[in-house]
Amino acid sequence: MISLPPNERDLHAYVDHQLSDADRRVLETWLASHPDEAAQVRAWQQDAQQLRAALSGALQQPANPALDPAMIRQRRQRQSRRHLASAAVLLIAVSVGGFSGWQAREMTLVRPSMLPMTDALQAYRLIAQQGMLPADYKVDSDGDMQRWLDRYFNRASRLPDLKAAGFEPVSGRLLSTDEGPAAMVMYEDGSGHKVSFYVRPPGPKNTFLPRGSRSDGDLQAEYWSGGGYNYAMVSPVDTPAAQQLKQSLQF
Secondary structure (H helix, E strand, C coil), X not given: CCCCCXXXXXXHHHHCCCCCHHHHHHHHHHHHCCHHHHHHHHHHHHHHHHXXXXXXXHHXXXXXXXXXXXXXXXXXHHHHXXXXXXXXXXXXXXXXXXXXXXXXXXXXXXXXXXXXXXXXHXXXXXXXXXXXXXXXXXXXXXXXXXXXXHCCCCCCCCCCCCXXXXXXXXXXXXXXXXXXXXXXXXXXXXXXCEEXXXXXXXXXXXXXXXXXXXXXXXXXXXXXXXXXXXEEEEEECCCHHHHHHHHHHCC
16 A cells, blocks of 8 residues: 655656556545646656557567566656766866866976076965865875975975075975976975975976066066076065075075
């Protein structure tokens, strides 16, 4: 005996003529006072009729459970759910892909027409200021930032020692450029001020940089080359941290 209100399984059993006469009468009485559900059942019945018509030739053959309209509808429902799940995954992939593409564009190497170490400044904005990219490595009581950096840049210069300015390395993030991997090491002082050390392969046509300094909005970069890589120290402009950094690097 079915219970009221009927569940979806009961409604499908009605459409597929799988209910007893008593249950069918009970369900038909209930549908008569529930027009929305009745409309849904009629739509399912039309689907069943179309399926039977489309398979009329095949249904003349010996019984095949796979061709039963109820089984076909169930498969269609499962396929529909899979399609919805696939669409959701695709949406997530597109969203992530859109962010990744934007990230890659933000992190791309400096083009010839761009000013030196623009990507170092962009990395600072994304990671230090906006917090949009998490760290790949964080210094703990046993951590060694230099050892982490050496895993990827074994010919690079040593990390700058900024202890005199009150800064210690606290985290690292791997990035990418068209020429190969890049990395940004974050330093902090006791007040939470942040400066970054950025290392990357030389730009197009193996372009190395003379020692220099430039500002970009609220940030400034001190840059140089050595050991086959380009480097930059980035900090907020016109701050005590920036002045201490410049003195520590002897620019």
